Amino acid sequence: DLNEKIKQKLELSKSSNIPNNKKANKDTSNSNSLIQRVSMKKFLSTISQIIPYLCKYLEDLLKLIEDSKNAENDGEEQEYLCNECFYIIVESINYIFSSKAFEEENYSDIKQNIILGIMKLTGDMNRSNDDVYKITRIFNYFVNFKNKIESPQSHVMYIKLLDSILKLMPSTIEKNKLQHLNNALVDIIKSVFKKKLSVKSSEKNEYIIYLLQLCINKSENPIDIIKYYCLEILPLFIDALVNPEADVPNSLLDNPLLNSETFNIYYKIMLVELNNILQSEAFMQPSIISTIKRLNDVVECFTHLTQIVKIYDKRNILKHLLKQGKLFLDTFVKKVMPFLNINFKQHHEDIVGLLKILQQSTRIFQVINKK
Structure with a gap:
């Protein structure tokens, strides 16, 4: 038959x-x-x-x-x-x-x-x-x-x-x-990403890495994908861990691949891709003010990722933050600071605001390094 x-x-x-x-x-x-x-x-x-x-x-x-x-x-x-x-x-x-x-x-x-x-x-x-x-x-x-x-x-x-x-x-x-x-x-x-994958953990991790990076790299606005995870999904997941009795938001239900085992994969990829945006200078926009706004998005995402360790300080997460976070900050100094220095006089307030957001992350790094 x-x-x-x-x-x-x-x-x-x-x-x-x-x-x-x-x-x-x-x-x-x-x-x-x-x-x-x-x-x-x-x-x-x-x-x-x-x-x-x-x-x-x-x-x-x-x-x-x-x-x-x-x-x-x-x-x-x-x-x-x-x-x-x-x-x-x-x-x-x-x-x-x-x-x-x-x-x-x-x-x-x-x-x-x-x-x-x-x-x-x-x-x-x-x-x-x-x-x-x-x-x-x-x-x-x-x-x-x-x-x-x-x-x-x-x-x-x-x-x-x-x-x-x-x-x-x-x-x-x-x-x-x-x-x-x-x-x-x-x-x-x-x-x-809205479907469940009934495969071994190692294969699932490979799938997530491949799909997530491909999604970001093929997107017309990669930072929008990163913002979705850094500002919404990952913080919501941490909230759900801290408050297990609370109702699970629909946006988390739409991400069944994200769980306590795969969280560190998502976390690492976000750090890597944020650094890639700086490294490739993909933050550059047609105008100075739009470039600063794009940098503001990048830094805000990075800050949200660093703040996660204040609540969820698992070893793997700290390891990723220390390694990939350092790369991000080094790249920021190398690729972004020259642009900010050149335009500081004309856009003083916007640039100071950007650096203040970044300062929140550097303080967390200082605390981690003292431990």
């Missing part, structure tokens, strides 16, 4: 010699025997003919998952097996799209064949040389799956696939067009 066929496909996939991304990245010597016997070009050429069929199979699987919800017998098992198949296929497609070979000129014809093969599934027979157009079509094809995926684990791999596709985008793409695609990816990531 159908379930048995799906099980056979799963077993075939699991016993396959094609390596997953982690193994491939760790050691290319673990490449499967097929790649060892034939050239990479021949291997990819063969795969390029299969990819469109895999994509079509994804569409069929999503229909099966939908049908299994209404099935009276073996519905749950069929849904589980279909989700497993979906994950494996998306992982395999991502393995191809994220291949280093795709970046080499020698394999450009194979890449084009794969792209054109998927475009045909959408009814688009355009053989234009416009890579921006073609990659956009492929990206949007997979984006259409976003509301049909049930498994959170599949969602994470699905996001990796979308990320891999965007990395193929030529540098000639207009900034606003690329950001439009990034916004679609960010929306999908945000939806995944």
